Amino acid sequence: MPSFILVNTCPQTKARAGELTTRHGKVGTPVFLPVGSQGAVKTLTPDEVKELGYKMLLANTYHLYLRPGIDIIEKAGGLHKFMGWEGAILTDSGGYQVFSLSPLRKLSDGGVTFRSHIDGSQHHITAELAIEYQERLGADIIMALDECPAHDDSPAKVKKATERTHRWAERCLKAHKRPDQALYAIVQGGMSIELRRESANYLKSLDFPGYAIGGLSVGEPKEITLAMIEETIACLPENKPRYLMGVGSPEDIVEAVARGCDIFDSALPTRVARNGALFSWEGRKNITNAAYKETESPIVGDCGCYTCRNFSAAYLHHLFSCGELLAYRLATIHNLSFIAELVVKIRDAINDGTFMAFKDEFLASYQPADEPTRLAQKQKWLKRRNLSQ
């Protein structure tokens, strides 16, 4: 029942505008999914997420399995009802979280035995269980279980993880029964062009209704991320949605849309908001900066979000300096409003045939954050591989 249609494509880039149909409404793409890992977008009510323009969000099987448990959510009538969200939901299978959050115990083709990052209790997940849990949570789009290698794992290890991801994807497809959910596969392959192509081609042959690109933005230089996206997408079918997992800075969304990605999720906009970093069309502005102590205008002058319409930068600075809980909420509203507006502008530009100009203009004025960090990371990465720039 869930489906995807392509509406428009950009003549100069690989950007596309499309539409996902789910049991919980239609969702235009490109789309960004706010993250509600534990069944809540941090600080916000479902009403607010909806008012910000979002029609789909992401939740996490790993978190919800551990707390409150699949049984409780199923008995409540599923995740939509439990958290009071009427829009669409995509759940991640938990694969990535098992590898990133849990002290891993044992990994085999059979599945993963892991420990809870909360109380240390031991659990076991298989491809079939990952599907069962997601069917019981009731999301509109669910993900196959995958093994996500670290960005600096050896080629042999990455190859093994990629092949295991393929076997698991096949088992997930076989286990999946709910026709009202779409099951997406996750392309892995680390930072190897060959493995990425192999992974995309293999999963394409299984004919999933959508494809995610996993294992990127895990510490590698940005050029590598973009190259991996390009290679992967070149092998994926045109008529299926492509979901770039865990990417969500404004500049990365624009770059990835230009390379043909349709769906994004990331905790970055909400996480950096809680640290006081607010998006503007020129880059991030840090509200905790003393310069804002007496600024009577909103932090982003022409911003139409609830926060900027109602409060001065000085007030927001004050709330942050006091650690008032309202600070995190107002900053979250601003950043999610910015991303929602950015994504609408992207969609409109693709539909109008002006995406290339929009992209160039955006990237010319937007100053990406953490350039020094990125550069240092890149040097380290190249050095580990005995490469030079």
Added chain:
Amino acid sequence: MPSFILVNTCPQTKARAGELTTRHGKVGTPVFLPVGSQGAVKTLTPDEVKELGYKMLLANTYHLYLRPGIDIIEKAGGLHKFMGWEGAILTDSGGYQVFSLSPLRKLSDGGVTFRSHIDGSQHHITAELAIEYQERLGADIIMALDECPAHDDSPAKVKKATERTHRWAERCLKAHKRPDQALYAIVQGGMSIELRRESANYLKSLDFPGYAIGGLSVGEPKEITLAMIEETIACLPENKPRYLMGVGSPEDIVEAVARGCDIFDSALPTRVARNGALFSWEGRKNITNAAYKETESPIVGDCGCYTCRNFSAAYLHHLFSCGELLAYRLATIHNLSFIAELVVKIRDAINDGTFMAFKDEFLASYQPADEPTRLAQKQKWLKRRNLSQ
């Protein structure tokens, strides 16, 4: 310009219904003021506070003087504008906070030298400065500077503090210039009937537009609190509002209304909410209790608040168990909604002539929290005074 009229009085108790007129609207009494010490009611936007039915809130001169500073708020056009609140505001003078939060340096008739509880910086406040700061903040009701003795201070110390409070009140009255603000005096007198009467009578003679009862609910047994309220109110004029400072549990509000108090403020409803204690007509319910893990109904079945209308107890329990910031907000909404509803019921009952029955019914079904703590506190208090029950 700010004024108070009595609308109805209860024939069997001392309860009264009245109306305060301020530059920022009319406010029916009895009234409870949510606490926004730092210019924000914790977790809530001003819109939400208004939607909950509140027309006046409390802010704190001590906190706002230290952060962001009086200058910044004054330049922003005053506190209402700075925090985006269109209703009325009452500011406390900072006297109580200097005594309760700050490592006190030096106290004399001239004023108090104190250290900031935030950064240890040294400050000096006088009766005249307390008024100047509150005039510049621009609240609708402001408070005289007072010295609040500890509940177990010696009679001599309490007497000295009470007399100093009187001298400061006189100086505040003289210093106060803004005709659009009402300056209330604060009755002190510790736990002494004589001093309470003396303080009320003296301040009454200065003809303030309103009177607060300070220095209560600071650790003394509840019977003492109520006796002090009764003695104080017996000496205060009928036609002036009476503000019981720092009291805000549902049972204490009902008891104090019956004794003639009109205005209340307390951080208790919002503070206990963030700890998971939610008000019901039977008493507090602790949402973190494991019994709520699978409760699909709202925590208070017949409650019409946003939280209970939209979320199950199980969901709220889950948010608390994860430490999700939304938990604190939903619990705050519930408790402030409960107090708003309680206060409306109180006002209606006074106006209908049924307050006595309402009070008896409420107190018969409402189980006050922390009875063991209260009893232990009382024994300790009596023991220190070599008294027996």
